[in-house]
Amino acid sequence: MKLYLYGIIDSSNQTEESIYGLEGSGVYNIPYCDIGAVVSEISQPIQEVTAGSVLEHETVVEKLMANFTVLPVRFQTIIDGRDNLLSIMQSYYRDFKDNLERVSNKFEFGIKVIWSADKMKENIIKALNKEQQKKLEPASSSGKKFMKEKFEKYKIDKEFEAKADKLIKVMDIFFSKFAAEKKLTKLKTENLLLDAVYLVEKPQESNFREVFEHIKSARSDFKYLFSGPWPAYNFVVLSKKSSLLREPEQTNLFDKVTQSQTLVGVDII
């Protein structure tokens, strides 16, 4: 019997409401000590990953989130039988327990801030040109001109980064007031000024939203995306790998193809 694993919860009790997961199978909790692994039975690994199947997975996690602290498990984690699942639970128990305690009574929120990189750079160029008109003579030789252009580009890029750092720092000061943990990525693309996730205690949710509204009105020239509440997808940290487990061959492929993603989750401030 194959078990599709949705998440680890801070309870060994069954869910009160009936939840149906992938393939329409009933979702249930397999207890281990005082925690549990929420699963449904599945006939075979999903051959075609669709938006629908991802949403079905997410819907189960979301329903669990309403009543439990949840460590969401990555999509399509399928365990070969109940005994194997219990071995995994035994092996990871301390890690699961620590993470459940850390994220207990907290939600994750995502914040993306988009600015116009072109417009920012235009403004920087204008400001630099004004300065240069005062200070510098025009370059006479082609060599000097080349060096001057290189230097100007460097100054623009440096100023662009500095502006981004400054803005993110200010925003983060406000958000951090009401967040327990955070992960920020600066300039994932030139226009994506900030891609951030914050872990917020449930009683602080309204304060956190209020701060977001405040920042949004203060810099209405930027565009914003606020999402949540989510379970703590970005804040689960497994400190040890189970001695029962080994890395499958395919994980390298993922590492290679998503190198650009490795910055996600790194606090760059």
Added chain:
Amino acid sequence: MIVPVHGRHITSVGFQAGKDKMNAVVVKSKEVTLLEILDRVLDKGVVISGDMVISVADVDLIYLGLKVLLSSVETIEKLKGSPFTSPM
């Protein structure tokens, strides 16, 4: 405005009223929401691997494909018009 999709909330700014615009915003917001969900469900959370876990190798490739199609909020905005209407 706040558009609920599967219980999630996506807040966009500077929404201008109007039925057609409203529909467009809802559709785009759903895409953005899906992107946010994909980003988490496929790329974050607890990863368990090993002999006891049956996994489908192609998932990583599918994820890559999805990332190419829905590479970023910024791309969605450029390709389809912004779900946000604040001036730049």
